[in-house]
Amino acid sequence: MRQRNTLSNDLTIVIVERDKERALSIVDSLLETGDHKIHVLAEESGLSRSIARLQPDVVLIDVANPSRDTIEQLATAASPLERPVAFFVDHSDAQMTKSAIEAGVSAYVVDGLHTDRIKPVMDAAIARFQMFQRMRAELETTKRALEERKVIDRAKGLLMKARGISEEEAYALLRKTAMGQGKRVADVASALVTTADLLS
């Protein structure tokens, strides 16, 4: 069995995330890498103060979160008077940082923390954020498919009414037109719906 020195492996981690479900999901994945003490901050209000109070080893934040610039200041604060925690942006492992940014997460690590200790946490966070990205992409695809479906149904309805044809015939006509013009059925349907809206 693998021996783990809990004292050296456990980190205090702050996750800045508004979405509760996402936050919990990140917490779960990080806990698989050690008995970390994890705090979730959902509010932008007083972010620097909260982080200063919690004295974390690592702060994780979505790269799309504008509050990154607030946390960035903890890493680049000019004078010791303004610097509650000595953070740095962890660019020591360029490949890891690049993967993290691509996955959509950025990490701020307390000065002096060894790369070996941060790596498992980062790997877990990166994997989880990649999953979020996939989920978001899937959600968007599904949403678009549903919207296209709705437009095609409306276009079919318009054709059925205007030409007195059946639903199947209407769809066949849309498809034939699309093929003839080298377009997608959804695009032809959308053009028809827009035109009908303009004429009505």
Added chain:
Amino acid sequence: MSLQLVKAGYIPLVDAAPLIVAKELGFAEEEGLSLALEAAPSWSTLRDLLAFGQIQAAHMLSPVPVASALGLLAGLPRLNALMVTSANGNVFGLSSDMTKRLLDAGFGFDLHDAKVAGQAIATLPRPLRIGVPFALSMHAELVTMWLTHLGLTTGQDFHIQAVPPPLMTAAIERRELDGFCVGEPWGSITVERAAGSLVLPTAAIWSSAPEKVLAVRESWAEENDETVSGLMRAVWRACCWLSDEKNLTMAAEVLSTGAYLGINSEVIDRALSGRFIINSTGDMRRVENFLRFEGNGVCFPWLSQGRWIAERLSQRYGLPETADLAAASQVFRTDLYRKHLFPIGAEMPLRSSKIEGALTQPTEVSTVSGSMILGRDRFFNDEIFDPSAE
């Protein structure tokens, strides 16, 4: 002819106009470039996208490339400023509470005199909490310079805090900030939401402060000379277009669309025309040269301006005396500016460095091909910055 794709990032601000105009008015296409623009959620993310190569160019705060050369960006690659894309364009403002105090004290809100405004601000309860968009910014440099000169100590009498502009108004409403320094449209949006008032354009602190630059990775600039040339020409032409007053209404319309700033064009027009509504009572002020894109040497990436930034960063961050500030100022690429923009008619000053703060009025100087007018260049405290003086 197939177009060369260039991905460029920006923060949705009025001074992102040069990149947006370069794309929307076809200046990029004329240079054989297909400019794909991507709005970034924060300056740190924009910097990282650029540093890690997801984008090739960015609308960037002028101190960021200098900071990259001074080693302040923790291992990120060197960034270059190909040209300055705007001078000034930020505004300092105060929360409603602080505004009321100044009104009661008879302060006139002339939006012009930085000394008078600074002395009034020095009477407010300390420490003042002042929001800026990003730690490495002209906002932070100019506010620090201004208040320090008036006898206030940073970290003691005032704190500079980085707050994303879209969250700034809310932070003021929650009374977490007393003052703010932001690029437009965020000052005007704060006024629109009745959370605060405008007190001073940063142009009143330094009348020709380089605000945003066209930034690229130094290694990318070296390997893509032709694309760099096309990009610089397109953006410079956009800057020239933007400096023609009759184009400003159209510029405001282009910027206001949902794809870019997504706000009322009337609010954008305030920064472009320099006609501001400064408080929720609707008082108006006219600010000359609030934001400038080209003309009078604005776009030229003066080594002396890079050096000024390097000196300020060195002081604020307590860099060792061995830090090579002259080398850091070289990220302002006057060489590329001369090489790529002289052939299309940009005026080239004889020297790449000048004494900053020395022009009380627009002044004619010799150039490679004739002469040009340099705009008024003054610091509020009459400071002179001579980069050749060691």
